[in-house]
Amino acid sequence: MCEAIAQGLLSKKLVNNKSITVAEPRKERLDELKQKLKITVTTNNREAAQVGKTLILSVKPQDLDDVLASLKGTLRPEQLVMSIVAGGRITTLSKGLEHNAIARVMPNTPAQIGEGMSVWTTTPEVTKSQFNQARSILQALGKELHVNDEKFLDMATAISGTGPTYVFLVMEAMIDAAVHLGFARHVAYQLVTETIRGSIAYAIMSGKHPAELRNLVTSPGGTSAAALYELEKGGLRTVFSRAILAAYERSKSLGERKRPSA
Numbered sequence: 001m002c003e004a005i006a007q008g009l010l011s012k013k014l015v016n017n018k019s020i021t022v023a024e025p026r027k028e029r030l031d032e033l034k035q036k037l038k039i040t041v042t043t044n045n046r047e048a049a050q051v052g053k054t055l056i057l058s059v060k061p062q063d064l065d066d067v068l069a070s071l072k073g074t075l076r077p078e079q080l081v082m083s084i085v086a087g088g089r090i091t092t093l094s095k096g097l098e099h100n101a102i103a104r105v106m107p108n109t110p111a112q113i114g115e116g117m118s119v120w121t122t123t124p125e126v127t128k129s130q131f132n133q134a135r136s137i138l139q140a141l142g143k144e145l146h147v148n149d150e151k152f153l154d155m156a157t158a159i160s161g162t163g164p165t166y167v168f169l170v171m172e173a174m175i176d177a178a179v180h181l182g183f184a185r186h187v188a189y190q191l192v193t194e195t196i197r198g199s200i201a202y203a204i205m206s207g208k209h210p211a212e213l214r215n216l217v218t219s220p221g222g223t224s225a226a227a228l229y230e231l232e233k234g235g236l237r238t239v240f241s242r243a244i245l246a247a248y249e250r251s252k253s254l255g256e257r258k259r260p261s262a
Helices: 002-011 027-037 045-049 061-071 090-097 109-113 128-139 151-161 163-181 185-206 210-216 223-233 236-255
Strands: 021-023 040-042 054-057 080-083 102-106 116-122 142-146
Touching: 002 027, 002 109, 002 128, 021 045, 027 040, 045 061, 054 061, 054 128, 061 090, 080 090, 080 128, 090 102, 102 128, 102 151, 109 116, 116 128, 116 151, 128 142, 151 163, 151 236, 163 185, 185 210, 223 236
Parallel strands: 021 040, 054 080, 080 102, 116 142
Antiparallel strands: 102 116
16 A cells, blocks of 8 residues: 555656655565665665655554554654554554654555545644645545544445455456356456446446436346345345444454553
8 A cells, every 4th residue: 555655646746756765674575666666765664754744654553553662752743644554543643653743544455546535534733734735645546535533434444445355255256156157257357347347437427326226227027136136135235234344343443452561
């Protein structure tokens, strides 16, 4: 995701290559980023944090405490911290960094091609200039939605953040079913991906509720009615609801984690 952000900023010409510094512990990954994006790289978190006006935290949740400890008390008051760490609460970030200007963001993987959906919130200490700066960064990745309450971040994690996973699973299931019917796998892939892409484009263009669109293509006694009967009988809606609730609860638990004692 860090690479996606850098690519988005560069492609939209919001910054130049020399303005981006990335800190990463793996030297081979740093060499790859340096060669690909022509940016500055380092293995030192503090060194990277001192360079620009905006610090973006993009680490695994289990590594967050160590990263915060390495940066604690070193940030300038005018710097904005943007965190895309799943479950990383604002209070955790603020106390861990001894810093108050923070934006917490939940992006998703389509951001890597500029088609992402980011939900974000900010602390009261974020200035108008910092707010606009954060919004510009997120708009370089796709669409963005600012919310006033941090509780919506866990909800967004379960819907838009984890959402691509659900879509990919549905795609996989449809492709496998098409192969079972007799299609070659590459043909099945094309049929499914184009059907999903076209359906989404049509839904957005029409502005109609999905239930209305579904009714329009479901003829009495037809193929859609037969398929929908099996999906409903199998509890599709219930399974999706439970899956999203599980993702939501997991997101909350990540934020409530306790650092193990030594």
